[in-house]
């Protein structure tokens with residue numbers, strides 16, 4: 475198979491709002507948000523992914539390869555990170571604008587000290603209709619045994635854990651630091667024990683590295699109530715040496731599982747769902763496939779990402795984000811923040827995955843790293 479040309483530059487939206495609080499965007503009154511904000515492709519703003527740190531204790535070969543993220547790599551100094559107070563304030567504004575789901579991510583979010591304190595703050599948020607916000611977290615699971623109860627007690631309801639193999643040798647090669655799969659499995663058990671539900675497991679499949687683990691992973695989690703989601707290796711960032719040959723299409727994943735454990739497709743509930751789900755014909759649970767490369771889902775993409783240093787990214791493949799940290803630290807009001815976000819979202823036209831290969835990366839531009847803005 476021929477490698478696809480990488481990338482397309484996502485232009486930075488120029489924000490020039492004289493008095494944002496007084497503006498209406500595409501007929502949307504940002505001061506009395508009752509219907510969701512819609513982007514230039516009519517996609518509502520529903521999901522906010524918040525990266526709480528750019529650091530990680532793993533060096534997964536598809537995300538933060540140790541050759542690039544070595545000892546000398548310059549991570550953000552602490553004062554550049556948004557504080558929990560700042561994150562809560564931003565999240566509150568977003569929920570007021572129509573966000574219903576918040577996912578904490580990273581880097582490795584459980585490395586951020588006292589993360590449960592942030593969870594407790596976010597768990598108090600309510601939508602304009604008075605509903606709870608769907609609050610969740612993606613973690614590599616390395617610290618979960620210790621943290622699961624505190625997270626649940628703080629108001630976290632469900633959780634996603636990344637695990638790329640059951641086999642120790644394969645997993646330890648994949649995470650780049652020789653971290654044992656057994657410890658992540660203990661973390662998954664702890665999450666189940668304290669009642670975080672549902673528990674989902676993300677497995678990024680890279681051809682020639684962990685594709686032998688597709689069936690063992692399905693077999694291991696069948697009947698446990700944990701749903702494994704098989705993710706196509708994506709060309710995020712500029713570090714992971716992506717090429718199309720390394721991608722195992724979801725269709726192949728299904729062909730591997732189906733003969734052993736017959737699958738029946740589940741109708742998609744929500745157009746913004748990233749995974750397509752299948753249940754085992756014998757009733758022993760379900761799996762999901764996330765086909766970001768072979769069957770992109772930009773048409774239903776309702777996600778905005780906030781990096782740990784306070785930049786907003788309208789697409790996982792963006793090259794630049796809009797800084798809101800400095801304006802906030804200079805006294806930006808909530809109304810003006812709403813105006814900035816509304817301006818950014820209403821101009822958003824991103825559809826990188828659908829156009830993958832059509833465009834090439836412009837000189838001097840590089841895409842943001844996944845570990846910087848979360849999954």
Ligand code: SAM
Nearest residue numbers: 536537580581582612613614636676707708849
């Ligand atoms: N450290 C946490 C973890 O690994 O779960 C959270 C951050 S991580 C960036 C979020 C998700 O992105 C993980 O499930 C990870 O497997 C996925 N991911 C990272 N790089 C990827 C890539 N190149 N292609 C597909 N998924 C990727």
Ligand code: SF4
Nearest residue numbers: 530532534537581614
């Ligand atoms: Fe760390 Fe998660 Fe990236 Fe792996 S996928 S290097 S655990 S941020």
Ligand code: SF4
Nearest residue numbers: 772775789790826827
């Ligand atoms: Fe959304 Fe960008 Fe991914 Fe498309 S490529 S689904 S617009 S984040």
